[in-house]
Amino acid sequence: MKKFRQQTLGELGELGVIRRLVHGLPARADVVVGPGDDCAVVRIADKARYDYLLKSDPVVEGVHFTRETPGAAVGHKALARVLSDMAAMGGEGLWALVDITAPAGTSLARLMAIRAGLSKLARRWRVAIVGGDVSRGRDLAVHVFGVGRVPRGQAVLRSGARKGDYLFVTGTLGGSERGKHLKFEPRLAEGQWLRNRHWATAMIDLSDGLATDLKHLIRSSRVGAELWLNAIPLSPAVKKTTSWRKAAQRAITDGEDYELLFSVPTAKSAELLRAWKKVFAAPCTYIGRITSQRYVIAGLDARGRRIPLKAAGYEHFR
Numbered sequence: 001m002k003k004f005r006q007q008t009l010g011e012l013g014e015l016g017v018i019r020r021l022v023h024g025l026p027a028r029a030d031v032v033v034g035p036g037d038d039c040a041v042v043r044i045a046d047k048a049r050y051d052y053l054l055k056s057d058p059v060v061e062g063v064h065f066t067r068e069t070p071g072a073a074v075g076h077k078a079l080a081r082v083l084s085d086m087a088a089m090g091g092e093g094l095w096a097l098v099d100i101t102a103p104a105g106t107s108l109a110r111l112m113a114i115r116a117g118l119s120k121l122a123r124r125w126r127v128a129i130v131g132g133d134v135s136r137g138r139d140l141a142v143h144v145f146g147v148g149r150v151p152r153g154q155a156v157l158r159s160g161a162r163k164g165d166y167l168f169v170t171g172t173l174g175g176s177e178r179g180k181h182l183k184f185e186p187r188l189a190e191g192q193w194l195r196n197r198h199w200a201t202a203m204i205d206l207s208d209g210l211a212t213d214l215k216h217l218i219r220s221s222r223v224g225a226e227l228w229l230n231a232i233p234l235s236p237a238v239k240k241t242t243s244w245r246k247a248a249q250r251a252i253t254d255g256e257d258y259e260l261l262f263s264v265p266t267a268k269s270a271e272l273l274r275a276w277k278k279v280f281a282a283p284c285t286y287i288g289r290i291t292s293q294r295y296v297i298a299g300l301d302a303r304g305r306r307i308p309l310k311a312a313g314y315e316h317f318r
């Protein structure tokens, strides 16, 4: 066993690294939710109508996009990822700061295109970009720090799922590397609606793949889940995959879907689907159920037979 100090990020994996970084961080009484959910939640004043959401996120060339990715798509993605996390709390975005690091040889046109992509999305969701900074760096990277809000005490956390709740997902899953990860629209309207009508007991956005993000949700809620593999809405890109099983496997591990995964009490589930269809064009599908078998995800086929899941989603450092 290697000593703590000698372990590399690659050996620890993203979650191992994060767990070590967040343990015992300084806190304050006005922090409602600290590290470990989609956003942090803070309360500015005791009588405020809103709680505030804080979220930061980097996108890095060679990791989240390539040299060939158009600048506007890079800017869009950088802000959309942060807004997607706010959507997962049922919140709205308000302000953003943007830091850019870039090699000196980067063209100004590329930076201006990134700016254009950021601005267009920000304008659409009424987010003000209020500052930031630039620095020389080895890789082109865009870091967005966003502030959003949610009515006081109403942030939808990952921790509220209860045994028997149905699991729902928006949109379709898998095959995001074909371009969706650069173009997706954060599900802010859907997230706010789910929070406002008190449909969702727990919610998370899908960034690392259904299997991994569902694991986060059941861990936070101290429950388990049953996943109905044949019910998972497949994207056209993975539908073409040769076998049903391979397609389902990809849909749960591909990552970067930026859809919402949420749980809804059984009694409300049918009503939710009816109400949803009247408001949103995107599909909303139930794909499983919360169980009391703590931390276990059971994959079931159409006949209820258990299928072993390879739960590896996207993982930084590996």
Ligand SMILES: [Mg+2]
Pocket (backbone or CB within 6 Å): 038, 084, 085, 088, 204, 205, 206, 207
């Ligand atoms: Mg998230």
